[in-house]
Amino acid sequence: MDSQLKHDRAREIKEFRETKAGVKGLVDSGMVRIPRMFVHDEKLLAEYPTNNNLLVPLIDLKDLQYGDHQRKEIVDQIRGALETWGFFQLINHGIPISKLDKLLECQKRFHEQPAEVKSELYSHDPKQNVRFFTTSSLDGNQPTDWRDTLSFRFPEDILDPHGLPTICREAVVSYMECLLKLEDTLSGLFSEALGLNRDYLSRNGWLKGGQFACHYYPTCPEPHLTLGARQHSDPSFLTILQQDNVGGLQLLHQNHWVDVPPTKGALVVNVGDFVQVQFH
DSSP, rough: OHHHHHHHHHHHHHHHHHHHHHHHHHHHHHHSOOOOGGGGHHHHHTTTTOOTTOOOOOEOTTTTGOOHHHHHHHHHHHHHHHHHTTTTEESSSOOOOOHHHHHHHHHHHHHSSSSSHHGGGGGOOTTTHHHEEEEEGGGGOOOOOOOOOEEEEEEGGOGGGGSSOOOGHHHHHHHHHHHHHHHHHHHHHHHHTSSSSSHHHHHTTTTTSOOOEEEEEOSOOOOGGOSSSSSSSOOSEEEOOOOSHHHHOOEEETTTEOOOOTTTEEEEEEHHHHHHHHHO
């Protein structure tokens, strides 16, 4: 029976990949029952209770420019958030809301293009700098997450604009210019929060290079059976996340799931496993 289940999953994945249409392609086909590869264990879905009396820390950078005292207060807030949560929401970070909105709009337009247009970028090769794919959990035995992704790799913070899809090229380049400035700011703040010299992380290239991913979660006909993103931690140094206004993001804190309601203009900062080790 187990070998038959594995065979069925392998066949299901193979057929799914051959469409090169992603999860959105399943929805567009009129499917009403999701494939078994997307069905998650009910025990996993209900493993931890939700507690919305807890609030994720909110850190405001607007006073950062006004002197050492204000900077120290912000560094102390970051240190506290990282020690107790590993997450915080960030406002007045220097990226205009108009650019955040434009990025969300353009990535949505990319994912809602006809499948034959997107299929040109369809790939599960993680070394490819620009690619469209469905979650990498396709390669394991775990249930697949219900999402499609447009991903950009930028080694050494270099992103070739000519390789980007035309439909979102301008928005991505503009956003990345702002994000690199924010990266420099956070590099200094994190260095101080760790008790290091302000330029330590920047000088040692801790935040250089990475991946920029635009996730898309198509409407699911059986949402109670699946997840857009399973429980996980990020092994990287730092993740900066922009939410849309739909919500759904949860963080695990004190063995409870805590909702992170979308805040206009805010970014969610998630410290990866590399940094968490330093704070515990």
